[in-house]
Amino acid sequence: MSSQPRLIALVGPFQSGKTALFEALGRRCARGEQKASGEAGSPHAPSVETAVATVDYLGDRYAFVDCPGSVEFAHSASLALAVCDAAVVVCEQDERKLPQLELTLRELEELGVPHILFLNKIDVGSVGVREALARLQTVSRAPLLLRQLPIVQDGRATGFIDLALERAFVYRDGAPSETIELPASEAEHEKEERFHMLETLADHDDRLMEDLILEVEPERARIFADLASELRENHAVSVLLGSATKGAGVTRLLKALRHEAPGLADTRARLGVAEDGPPLAYALKTSHPGFGGKVTTARVLRGAFREGQTVSGAGRAGGRIAGFAPTDEGARPDSAEAGETTGFLRLDEVGSGQTFSTESSVDHVAAPTPPAPVHAVALHVNDRKDDVRLSAALAKLVEEDPSLSIETRPDLGELRLCGQGDMHLRAALDRLASRYQISVTTELPSVGFQETFRAAAAAHGRHKKQSGGHGQFGDVKIEVRPLERGAGFVFEDRIVGGAVPRQYIPSVETGCRAWAERGPLGCPVVDFAVALVDGSFHGVDSSDAAFQAAARIAMNEAAASVGMVMLEPVLAVTVTAPSSATAAVTQLVTSRRGQILGYDARPGWDGWIALEALVPEAELDAFIVPLRSATAGVGSYTARFEKMAEAAGEQARERQTMRRAG
Numbered sequence: 001m002s003s004q005p006r007l008i009a010l011v012g013p014f015q016s017g018k019t020a021l022f023e024a025l026g027r028r029c030a031r032g033e034q035k036a037s038g039e040a041g042s043p044h045a046p047s048v049e050t051a052v053a054t055v056d057y058l059g060d061r062y063a064f065v066d067c068p069g070s071v072e073f074a075h076s077a078s079l080a081l082a083v084c085d086a087a088v089v090v091c092e093q094d095e096r097k098l099p100q101l102e103l104t105l106r107e108l109e110e111l112g113v114p115h116i117l118f119l120n121k122i123d124v125g126s127v128g129v130r131e132a133l134a135r136l137q138t139v140s141r142a143p144l145l146l147r148q149l150p151i152v153q154d155g156r157a158t159g160f161i162d163l164a165l166e167r168a169f170v171y172r173d174g175a176p177s178e179t180i181e182l183p184a185s186e187a188e189h190e191k192e193e194r195f196h197m198l199e200t201l202a203d204h205d206d207r208l209m210e211d212l213i214l215e216v217e218p219e220r221a222r223i224f225a226d227l228a229s230e231l232r233e234n235h236a237v238s239v240l241l242g243s244a245t246k247g248a249g250v251t252r253l254l255k256a257l258r259h260e261a262p263g264l265a266d267t268r269a270r271l272g273v274a275e276d277g278p279p280l281a282y283a284l285k286t287s288h289p290g291f292g293g294k295v296t297t298a299r300v301l302r303g304a305f306r307e308g309q310t311v312s313g314a315g316r317a318g319g320r321i322a323g324f325a326p327t328d329e330g331a332r333p334d335s336a337e338a339g340e341t342t343g344f345l346r347l348d349e350v351g352s353g354q355t356f357s358t359e360s361s362v363d364h365v366a367a368p369t370p371p372a373p374v375h376a377v378a379l380h381v382n383d384r385k386d387d388v389r390l391s392a393a394l395a396k397l398v399e400e401d402p403s404l405s406i407e408t409r410p411d412l413g414e415l416r417l418c419g420q421g422d423m424h425l426r427a428a429l430d431r432l433a434s435r436y437q438i439s440v441t442t443e444l445p446s447v448g449f450q451e452t453f454r455a456a457a458a459a460h461g462r463h464k465k466q467s468g469g470h471g472q473f474g475d476v477k478i479e480v481r482p483l484e485r486g487a488g489f490v491f492e493d494r495i496v497g498g499a500v501p502r503q504y505i506p507s508v509e510t511g512c513r514a515w516a517e518r519g520p521l522g523c524p525v526v527d528f529a530v531a532l533v534d535g536s537f538h539g540v541d542s543s544d545a546a547f548q549a550a551a552r553i554a555m556n557e558a559a560a561s562v563g564m565v566m567l568e569p570v571l572a573v574t575v576t577a578p579s580s581a582t583a584a585v586t587q588l589v590t591s592r593r594g595q596i597l598g599y600d601a602r603p604g605w606d607g608w609i610a611l612e613a614l615v616p617e618a619e620l621d622a623f624i625v626p627l628r629s630a631t632a633g634v635g636s637y638t639a640r641f642e643k644m645a646e647a648a649g650e651q652a653r654e655r656q657t658m659r660r661a662g
Contacts, residue, residue, distance in 0.1 A: 004264045004339030005054075005061035007299055008257060009081050011108070012090035013100035014069035014633065017120040019047055021090055021244035022066040027174070028250045029055035029062075048073055048427045049401075050080050050285050052297055052341060054328055057254050063299075063341035065284070071103060071634055072421035075403035078107065078368035079353050080284040083271070083299045086231070086261040087115040088253065090244070093132040099578050099634040102139035106605070109141055111368075112270050114231045114262055117239045118253060122150055122157045123171075123246065130193075133239060138607075145200050145236040147227075148252070149193055151183060160241055161186060162252065163194045164223050171248040201226040204235050228260040264339040268301060271365050278359040279303030281336070281344075282367075283313075286352045288396045290435045293346040295325055298336075298356070301365070305336045305344070305358070313349060313356030322346035351399045370402040372638055373418035374624040377425055377442040386438045390415075393436040397428050404428055411524075412446045421624050447618045449523045450567040450644060456481040457562040461554025463546050473538035474546035476500065476508055479531040480558040485567075485644050489516060490529040500535040500547070507544040508532050511551025520559050521566055526644070530555075566647040569617040575627065577635040579607050584630040586611070592619035593648075614642060 010018045047068040054063045065084065067077035081087065087108055091101050108115045119132065129150055137144050151159040151168060159170035159177065168186075169177035182190065198218065202209035205226050211218045230236040240256060242249020268275060285297040305311070307323050324333045325343025336342045350356045353367030381390055394417065398404045403424070407416040419425045425442075432438050457480050465472040483490065491509040500508070512530045519525035535550075573594070577585050582599070589596060594615040602608035615623075620639065627635040 004337075005063060005341070006085045006257075006261060006263055006339065007063045007065065007083065007267075007341050008261065009065045009067055009077070009084040009087040009113075010090060011067045011077055011081070011087050011104050011115075012069055013092075013094075013097040013104065014071075016069060016090045016092055016097065017244045018069060018090045019051075019066055021088070021118065021120065021250070022051070022053065022064055024244050024247045024250045025064055025254065026053055026055055028176070028247060028254060029057045048423075049287075050076050050297075052285075054341065058258060060258055061340075062257070065341075069100070070421075070423060071100065071628070071636070072419070072424035073403075073427075074103070074107075075368065075370050075420070076285070076401060079402075081107065081111055081113055082353070082365060082367060083267060083282045083284060083301065084113055085263055085267050086257065087113050088257075089115050089117045089237075090120050091117060091136065092119065092121045093135075095135055096632055098135065098139050099632045101136070103634055105140050109234070112234060114234055115237060116231065116253070116256060117144065117237055118244075118249070119239055119241050120244050122241045123243045123248065129241065136239070140237060142234060143200055143203075143236045145197055145227075145230065145238045146193060147197060147238050147256075148241045148249075149186065149190060150241055151186065157241070157243075157248075160249070160252075161190050163190065163197050164220070164227065166190070166194070169252075171243070171246065174247045176251040177248070198223070200236055201230060204230065204233070224259065227256075231260050232262045232266060264301070271301070273301050273363045273365065275302070277302055278357050278362060279305050279309075280355065280357045280362055281305065282365045283347075283350050283352055283354050283356065284341070286350070286400050288400065288435065293322070294348055296344040296347040296350050297325075297341065298344055298350075299341045300336050300338050302338055302363075303358075304338065307334055309358055311347065311349070311356045311358055312360045313354045319347060319349040352402055370405075371420060371636075373403075373405055373420065374636060375421050375425060375622065376407070376416045376418040376445050378414045378416050378445045380441045380443070382439040382441055389436065390438055390440070393432055393438055396436075397431060401428070409446075409448075412448060414446060416445050417442075421628065422622070444621045448569055449521075449618075449647070450526045451519045451521045451523045451564045452525060452527045452567060453480055453482045453559065453562055454565050455562045457558040459554040459558035459561065461550040461552070461557060463549035463553060465546075466541075471538075471541040472543060472546040472549070473541035474504070474507075474543075474548075474550035475536040476532060476547065476550045476554050477534040478508075478512075478551070478554045478558065479533055480555070481529050481531075482565075483527045483529055485527055487527050489513065489526070492529060492531040494531050494533045495535070499537075500532065501537055501542070504537065504542065504544065504547040505532060507547040508535075508551045510544075511548035512555055514548065515552045515555040520556075520564050523566070525564070526567070567644040568647040570614050570642050570645045571617050571620065571639040572642040573613050573615045573620070573637055573639045575611040575613070575635065575637045576602055576605075577609060577611070577627070577631040579609050581631040581635065582609055582611075585609075585627070585635065588623075588626055588630055589613050589615065592616075592623065594619065615639075616645075616647070618647075 012018055051066040065080045147163050149161040150157040161168045168180050168182045170180050171177055280302040281298040281300045283296050283298045287295050309321050323345040326332050355365045394406050405418045460477050463474045493505050516525040594613040597612040599609050599611035602610040
C-alpha cells in the first residue's frame with residue numbers, strides 16, 4: 001500500500017460506463033452519503049473532457065480521473081495517463097467496441113501504465129465470461145487474468161466467486177457485496193479457473209510453478225504478491241467483473257487497487273523523474289471556467305507547493321501560484337503535497353501537458369504528442385466587434401486542448417479551427433459560445449485551386465486612352481507557355497532595338513503578375529512563362545501604368561485563345577483501420593476520386609491495415625466522418641501535400657463551374 005495519494009485513470013471505449021463507475025467509486029468511498037464531485041457535466045452524458053475527483057478509502061487517498069472514451073478526445077485522456085499510477089479499463093461484452101478497446105490498451109502498453117480490466121455490465125451480458133475473455137484477449141498483448149467467476153441465476157449474474165480468496169459473494173445494489181457459501185454447483189468450475197489463474201501467475205514465479213507441479217496449495221500471501229507484481233510489471237492484466245450502475249463489484253475493485261496498484265515512487269521511476277530535487281508537478285489539464293481565472297489541474301510528482309511560490313515551466317518566465325482550487329469538500333488547501341492531484345489557480349505560464357517547478361532547471365515529463373488534425377472548419381464571426389476577442393479565445397481553447405489547432409490561410413481569406421472530428425470541433429465551438437460569448441458561423445474550408453495555361457500562345461495587348469492632356473499608351477506582344485508543375489512564374493525579356501524602353505519592361509512583368517493573382521477561372525495562375533518579344537511606345541503618353549494595362553490585356557487574349565486548366569492539390573493519404581474494414585475503406589477512398597497505391601499490415605498492429613492513396617484535397621472535406629462510421633469509430637488518416645494536378649471528374653468540373661460563376 002502507498003502512503004501517498006495515488007492517481008487512477010478510468011479509461012475505455014465510448015459509452016462503456018466509465019462515468020457510472022467514476023460515480024460509483026465516489027459513492028462507495030463516501031459510504032453512500034454523497035456522489036463524487038468533479039468537473040463532469042450530467043451524470044451519464046458522454047464525457048468530452050477529463051474530470052477529477054479525490055476520495056478516501058480505508059485511510060488511503062485516491063484521485064480518480066474519468067477520461068473521455070471517444071477517439072476524438074483521446075489526447076485529453078493521454079495527457080492524464082502520462083502521470084497516472086494505474087488505470088482501470090472499463091469494457092463490456094460488445095464485440096463492436098473491440099477496436100476502440102484495442103486503441104486504449106495499445107496506448108497503455110506503450111506508456112507502460114499498469115492497468116486492470118473491469119468487465120462492466122456483467123448483469124446484462126449475453127455470453128459466458130470465458131467466451132468474453134477470449135474476445136478481449138484478441139486486443140491485448142498481455143495475457144488476461146480472470147480473477148472472478150460470475151454466479152448466475154435465471155440467466156442473470158447475482159454475485160461472483162473470487163478465485164484468489166476462494167470465496168463467494170452476492171451483489172447488493174448500491175452496497176458492498178456479502179459473503180455467501182461457495183455454491184456446490186460451481187466448485188469444480190472454480191477449481192479449474194483458479195488453476196488457470198495460478199498457471200498464468202507461475203509464468204513469472206518459479207516457486208509458484210514448483211508448487212503447482214507438486215500439487216502443493218500455494219500460500220495466499222504469495223498469490224496476492226504475484227497479482228501485485230503482475231500488475232506493476234505489466235506481465236498480465238487482471239480482469240474483474242461488475243456493474244457500475246448498480247455498484248456491483250466496486251468494493252472488490254477498490255481493494256485490488258489498494259493492495260496492488262503501484263504508487264508515486266513507481267510512477268517517478270517509469271517517468272525517469274529523480275526522487276530528490278525541487279518541487280515538480282505536471283499539468284494534466286488546464287481550463288478557463290469563466291470565473292476566478294485559469295485553473296491548472298496538476299499532479300505533484302515531487303516535493304510540495306505553497307501558495308505564493310514562484311514557478312516556471314517549459315522554458316517560460318516564472319509566475320506565482322495564486323492559490324489552490326477548493327477540494328471536493330469545499331475547503332481550500334494552502335499547499336499541494338507529493339502525489340496529490342489538485343487545482344492550481346491562475347498559473348498562467350503553464351499549459352496542458354507541461355511540467356513546472358520552483359526552479360528553472362528541472363526534470364521534464366515528456367507529454368504525449370498531439371495527433372495531427374483530421375477535420376477542420378472555417379470560422380466567420382457573426383459580429384465584427386468579436387474579431388479581436390476571437391483570437392484570444394481560440395488561443396485559450398488550444399491551450400486547454402492541444403489536439404485542437406488554429407490555421408490561418410491568408411491566400412484563401414480563412415481562419416480554420418482544426419481537430420480530431422466533428423464532435424471534437426462542436427464541443428470546442430460550444431465552449432467558445434458558452435464561456436466567451438462569441439458566436440461564429442462555420443463552413444467547410446476552401447480548397448486552394450489554381451489554374452494554368454493549356455498550351456503555348458502568342459498575344460498582343462494595346463492600351464490606348466486619350467482624355468485631354470497627356471494620354472495613355474502601351475503596346476506589347478508576348479509569348480506564353482506552360483511550365484512543369486511547381487515551376488511558378490518566369491518572365492523573359494526578348495526585346496531588341498528598343499521597341500519597348502528599358503524603364504517599362506519591369507512594368508510589363510508587374511502587369512503579368514497582377515493578372516495572375518486571379519485568372520479567368522477565378523484562381524491564381526501558376527506554372528507559366530511570359531516572354532516579352534515586341535511592342536511600341538509613345539514618347540509622351542507611355543507610362544508604367546499604361547504598360548501594366550497592356551500586359552493584362554495581352555494575358556487575357558492569350559488565355560482566351562488556348563483555354564485554361566484547373567489545378568487542384570492532391571494529397572498523399574495514409575488510412576489506418578482494422579483489417580475487417582478493408583473493403584469499406586477501399587470503397588470510401590475510390591468514391592472520392594482516390595488513387596489507391598497499395599496497402600500493407602500496419603507496423604506493430606496485428607489485424608490492422610495501412611492503406612496508401614493519392615486523394616484530391618477537395619474530396620477530403622469531412623472525410624473523417626464516414627471513415628469513422630465505417631471502422632467502428634477508430635479509423636484515422638494522415639495527409640501531406642503531394643502535388644498539383646489537373647482537376648478531373650464530374651465533381652471537379654462542378655467546382656470549376658462554381659468558381660467561374662463566382
